[in-house]
Structure formats: C-alpha cells, structure tokens
Amino acid sequence: MRVTIKKWSAVATWQWDISEDDVCGICQVHFDGTCPTCKYPGDDCSLLSGKCGHNFHMHCIMEWIKQESAKGQCPMCRQSKPPWTPPTVYLDYMLTM
Amino acid sequence: MPSDQSVIRITKELSELQRSPELSIAVACRDIDVRNIRALIFGPHRTPYEFGFFEFTIKIGSEYPDKSPEVLCTTTNSGRTRFNPNIYSSGRVCLSILGTWRGNTNEQWSPAQGLESLLLSIQSLLSSNPYENEPGFENCSSEADRKAQKQYAQKIRHETLRVTVIQRLEDYLWLRPNGTKKPAATEYLDPADAAEVVPPFEPFKDLCKRRFLWYYESYLAATREGQSETKDGEAFVIMPFESSGQNAMEGKFNYGQLQNRLQNIKKALDEETASWVDEGVQSARNETTVSVNLRHQYEQVVAHMHKSKLAHHINLEGGNPFVWVITYFGPAFTNFDGGLLRIRLSLSPRFPTEQPRVKCETKLFHHLVAPDGTVCYTPNSDRLEDVRSHIDAIFSVFEGGEPIYDPRKFVNPEAVQLYWEGGEAGKKTYNRRLRRTVQQSMDDFPE
Numbered sequence: 317m318r319v320t321i322k323k324w325s326a327v328a329t330w331q332w333d334i335s336e337d338d339v340c341g342i343c344q345v346h347f348d349g350t351c352p353t354c355k356y357p358g359d360d361c362s363l364l365s366g367k368c369g370h371n372f373h374m375h376c377i378m379e380w381i382k383q384e385s386a387k388g389q390c391p392m393c394r395q396s397k398p399p400w401t402p403p404t405v406y407l408d409y410m411l412t413m
Numbered sequence: 414m415p416s417d418q419s420v421i422r423i424t425k426e427l428s429e430l431q432r433s434p435e436l437s438i439a440v441a442c443r444d445i446d447v448r449n450i451r452a453l454i455f456g457p458h459r460t461p462y463e464f465g466f467f468e469f470t471i472k473i474g475s476e477y478p479d480k481s482p483e484v485l486c487t488t489t490n491s492g493r494t495r496f497n498p499n500i501y502s503s504g505r506v507c508l509s510i511l512g513t514w515r516g517n518t519n520e521q522w523s524p525a526q527g528l529e530s531l532l533l534s535i536q537s538l539l540s541s542n543p544y545e546n547e548p549g550f551e552n553c554s555s556e557a558d559r560k561a562q563k564q565y566a567q568k569i570r571h572e573t574l575r576v577t578v579i580q581r582l583e584d585y586l587w588l589r590p591n592g593t594k595k596p597a598a599t600e601y602l603d604p605a606d607a608a609e610v611v612p613p614f615e616p617f618k619d620l621c622k623r624r625f626l627w628y629y630e631s632y633l634a635a636t637r638e639g640q641s642e643t644k645d646g647e648a649f650v651i652m653p654f655e656s657s658g659q660n661a662m663e664g665k666f667n668y669g670q671l672q673n674r675l676q677n678i679k680k681a682l683d684e685e686t687a688s689w690v691d692e693g694v695q696s697a698r699n700e701t702t703v704s705v706n707l708r709h710q711y712e713q714v715v716a717h718m719h720k721s722k723l724a725h726h727i728n729l730e731g732g733n734p735f736v737w738v739i740t741y742f743g744p745a746f747t748n749f750d751g752g753l754l755r756i757r758l759s760l761s762p763r764f765p766t767e768q769p770r771v772k773c774e775t776k777l778f779h780h781l782v783a784p785d786g787t788v789c790y791t792p793n794s795d796r797l798e799d800v801r802s803h804i805d806a807i808f809s810v811f812e813g814g815e816p817i818y819d820p821r822k823f824v825n826p827e828a829v830q831l832y833w834e835g836g837e838a839g840k841k842t843y844n845r846r847l848r849r850t851v852q853q854s855m856d857d858f859p860e
Contacts, residue, residue, distance in 0.1 A: 341524060341525045342478060342479075342524040342525075343418065343421070343422055343478075344422055344425055344426075344527075345421075351418075352417065352418040352421045352422070353418060376524070379479055380479050380523070380524055382479075383479050383480070385480075385512070385521065385522065386479075386523070389523075391523035391524045391525045392523070392525045394519045394521075394523065
C-alpha cells in the first residue's frame with residue numbers, strides 16, 4: 317500500500333532547560349508560569365540566569381537590580397554580577413497529520 | 414512593580430507558614446489585610462527568654478520583596494522594657510537583614526529572604542547570652558563582664574515571665590495582678606451597644622492560652638530557679654549599654670508574686686475550660702451550628718472507630734457534644750500495654766477558633782503529659798476543624814515509640830530531665846515510672 321501524505325503540521329512543546337521543580341526566588345512562582353505581572357510565558361516573560369546558575373523571571377530580576385541595595389548582585393547568593401542571560405530551551409517535536 | 418505582586422508573594426508565604434507544623438513561630442493577619450502581619454515568636458530553649466511570647470508587627474510595603482518589610486516589636490511592656498540589646502523599648506528591631514543594622518552584604522535583605530527567614534533571624538537574637546549581642550561586648554570575658562552577663566540573663570528571665578507571659582495572659586483573662594477579675598469592657602455598656610462592639614484582633618489569644626497550659630510547670634520551675642539566685646525586692650542591675658529611664662530594662666525581682674500570678678492564671682484557665690461544659694449544654698439545647706457540627710463529627714468518629722476495629726471507646730459526657738471522653742486501650746508490645754487511659758477533650762462553643770483542651774485524667778508519667786494531665790499533641794494544621802485529626806494526634810502521643818527530643822514540647826520538666834539529662838540510668842527510671850503508672854491505670858480505672 318502506498319500512502320501519500322497530502323498535508324502535515326508540526327507541533328512542538330518547549331520547556332526551560334533548568335531543574336524541574338524550581339521556583340523563581342523572587343516571586344516564588346514556578347518557572348512554568350509567568351511572573352505575577354505577565355499573562356503568557358515565553359518570549360513575553362523570559363527567564364534570566366546568572367553565572368552562578370540561579371534563575372529568575374526577567375521582570376522580577378530587573379526590578380531587583382534597579383534597587384540601589386542590590387548592587388547588581390544575585391539575590392540568592394549575592395555573588396554573581398551581570399551579564400544575565402536567558403537559559404536554553406528544550407523542544408519536543410511531534411508530527412500530526 | 415505593581416503592588417499586587419507583593420500581595421501575591423506574601424499571601425503565599427503566609428499560607429505556607431500557617432500550614433507548616435512550626436511550633437516556635439506563628440503568624441496571622443486579618444483576612445482583608447495581608448500587608449499588616451502579626452507574628453509571635455516563642456522564646457527558645459536554654460535561653461532566659463524560654464517559653465516567652467514575643468509579638469511583632471510586620472508591614473509589607475508595595476516594593477516587597479525587593480525591599481524588606483518594616484518590623485516593630487510590640488512586647489515592650491508599653492514601651493518601658495528593652496528585652497535585648499537589639500530590641501529596643503521603642504519596639505525598634507536592629508537587624509542587618511532589615512537594614513536597621515550594619516552587616517556583611519550576605520546578611521542584608523534580598524528577595525531571597527522572606528517572612529520565615531526574617532522571623533528566624535529575630536528569634537536568633539533571643540539567645541542564651543544576649544549581652545554579647547551588643548557591639549563591643551561580643552567577646553567580653555573578664556570577671557566583671559561574666560557577672561554582668563549573668564545579671565542581664567537573670568533580669569531577662571524575670572521580665573520574660575512577668576511581661577511576656579503573665580501580663581499577656583492576665584490581659585486575655587481580665588485578671589488583675591492580685592487575682593481578682595476586672596469587669597470586661599463590654600460590661601460597662603448597654604447590652605444593645607455591647608453587641609456592636611467589634612472585638613479586638615487577638616490572633617494569638619487561644620494559642621497562648623494553650624501554650625501556657627503546656628509550659629505551666631516550666632514557668633513555675635523558672636521562678637524557683639530565679640528565686641534561688643536573686644532576692645525578692647532586689648533591683649535589676651543596669652547594663653553598660655542601657656540608658657536608664659528610656660531604653661533599658663528596669664525593675665525589681667519579685668518571684669514570689671510571679672508565682673501567685675502564674676497560679677491565678679492557671680486557675681482562671683481551668684475554670685474557663687470547665688465553663689465550656691455548661692455553655693456547651695446551652696449551645697446544644699439551642700442547636701447552634703457548632704453543636705450540631707460536633708454531634709455530627711462525633712457520629713462519624715464513632716463509625717470510623719468501629720469500621721477500623723479500634724477498641725477505644727468515645728463517649729459524650731452526659732450527651733454533651735462539647736465534652737468527649739475517650740477510653741484508650743494501650744497497644745500491645747509498647748510501654749502502654751495493658752494500660753487503660755481516660756482522656757477528656759473539652760471543646761469550646763467557639764470551636765474551632767478556640768481549639769480543644771485535652772487532659773489525660775488517668776495519672777500518667779509521660780514526657781508529653783504535663784503533671785496536671787494536659788496532653789501536648791500537635792494536630793494536622795490543615796484540619797484543625799476536624800476533631801478526628803485531634804484524636805489521631807492524641808493517639809500518636811501514646812503510640813510514638815521512643816521519645817523524640819523537641820524542647821518546644823517540654824511539658825513535664827521532671828520526665829524531660831530524667832529521660833534526656835539523666836543518662837542511661839535516667840532513661841531506665843523514666844521507663845520504669847511510665848510503666849508503673851500504666852499498670853496502675855488498670856486498677857484505678859472507674860467502673
């Protein structure tokens with residue numbers, strides 16, 4: 317039997333490449349969710365990681381860094397200084413017909 | 414940052430703390446107002462603050478958690494007593510994570526800190542040698558310093574008992590220092606007006622009453638120890654870092670009077686528990702929501718016991734749903750084998766706001782049973798309205814196996830001393846005395 321594929325679409329799920337049960341140390345919301353000011357996770361509400369390995373919602377860490385008392389340091393270990401970079405993302409692909 | 418962000422986080426922290434089985438701190442707020450928190454810290458073991466009730470107000474600003482909360486101590490004897498070099502009589506708390514004290518960067522506030530870490534930092538100020546908290550006095554070990562350290566601890570112990578425990582409880586119970594009753598404020602009012610008076614927000618009232626019953630013997634023991642070291646009428650020594658008249662701990666020792674006041678409070682609390690019986694009968698007659706609920710819970714508990722083939726009996730005394738009497742059969746192969754305990758649960762017409770008071774009426778020598786029979790048990794904090802969670806927790810007191818060291822549950826000083834400070838011989842004596850009271854329980858049990 318020959319099958320001709322007439323149409324297909326790809327679906328993917330994604331996840332931040334960080335340990336699974338982590339919550340943001342600032343708002344204490346799970347990284348799968350957004351920071352308390354946003355509606356949708358992803359590009360709109362990205363994460364940032366310090367060199368020390370601590371992750372935060374971008375909006376949460378930006379607010380902290382703005383504080384004078386922060387001195388640009390990581391709230392968790394008070395060590396890392398910028399740059400802060402977004403963590404990588406895991407993708408799971410799926411094909412549907 | 415929008416202000417609701419701080420509300421979301423603090424609400425989360427509050428509910429986690431309230432659900433945790435933490436025995437040394439408690440937090441509360443009015444439902445509508447999570448930005449104004451009250452916290453209670455219990456004075457830690459082996460310190461002059463032991464079993465004291467220290468209350469704080471915590472204000473959460475809209476920039477929380479980027480900025481630290483504002484903290485004020487409210488246990489200050491109306492602004493007259495400085496309980497610690499870092500806790501002033503004005504209520505100011507000097508702590509590096511609050512930014513009210515200098516400290517290393519890693520001791521300063523960051524959003525990684527929170528309500529719990531803050532309260533634990535405050536609790537750590539209540540130490541065994543608070544004299545050392547004062548800068549410049551950290552490593553003092555001269556003869557004179559050691560003497561002053563001891564004098565400081567002695568007056569703190571006295572004021573912990575007098576101000577944080579006795580004054581608070583007398584306040585709750587409308588007692589004067591001489592033991593007579595003050596008329597409640599509402600008694601001055603027309604009954605119609607009195608009904609409209611909004612009761613004050615006293616979130617720790619029931620908790621402190623129950624803890625008082627736990628620690629009553631320890632309070633008395635502390636007064637006896639204090640009495641052996643000081644003379645009644647002797648004035649407190651002012652410390653070099655205290656400023657007399659404004660930010661100090663001043664006063665006189667009077668342990669004899671403290672003992673009387675402790676006894677009066679104990680008596681008033683026992684009378685209060687006893688008054689729930691009649692109040693309960695009345696509530697049952699009026700079929701109040703609480704009484705109907707308790708009767709329903711009783712039927713369910715009895716059905717559950719029957720289904721799980723538990724031999725213990727539970728009866729309502731005189732059919733009163735506010736007094737549950739449990740007959741507990743000691744399980745085989747434990748220290749309670751062959752024992753028959755009669756346990757009385759007194760429930761308040763204001764249950765579950767006011768939690769049950771539980772007494773083992775059978776004489777029992779046990780580290781979790783106070784000499785007056787008060788049982789020290791900790792129900793699942795998620796299900797305080799469920800009498801069964803109380804009963805389960807009470808049973809686990811007697812089915813726990815080897816005693817677990819927890820200084821916040823030291824309700825029977827004699828048993829604690831034998832088991833944990835008496836070496837192997839002490840442990841043996843403890844077990845022998847426990848066994849003896851268990852055996853006796855069978856013979857003593859009322860027909």
